[in-house]
Amino acid sequence: xxxxxxxxxxxxxxxxxxxxxxxxxxxxxxxxxxxxxxxxxxxxxxxxxxxxxxxxxxxxxxxxxxxxxxxx
Numbered sequence: 793x794x795x796x797x798x799x800x801x802x803x804x805x806x807x808x809x810x811x812x813x814x815x816x817x818x819x820x821x822x823x824x825x826x827x828x829x830x831x832x833x834x835x836x837x838x839x840x841x842x843x844x845x846x847x848x849x850x851x852x853x854x855x856x857x858x859x860x861x862x863x864x
Contacts, residue, residue: 795820 794811801808812820849859 794814794817796809797812797816799808799810800806849856852859854862
């Protein structure tokens, strides 16, 4: 079963519910996949930044709180 889509009739303002067409379903799946990939990429990038920050703090012998106090 394909996902449902709701269209609002512009004349009567009544909703029309129907299954997505094959093209709409493929686009929907692609958009969902792209969203998940983007979310994972952002999470990975944030984790990489945090890891790099911790490596620098470790090399300097500082805690997160000490670095925050120094940098304001």
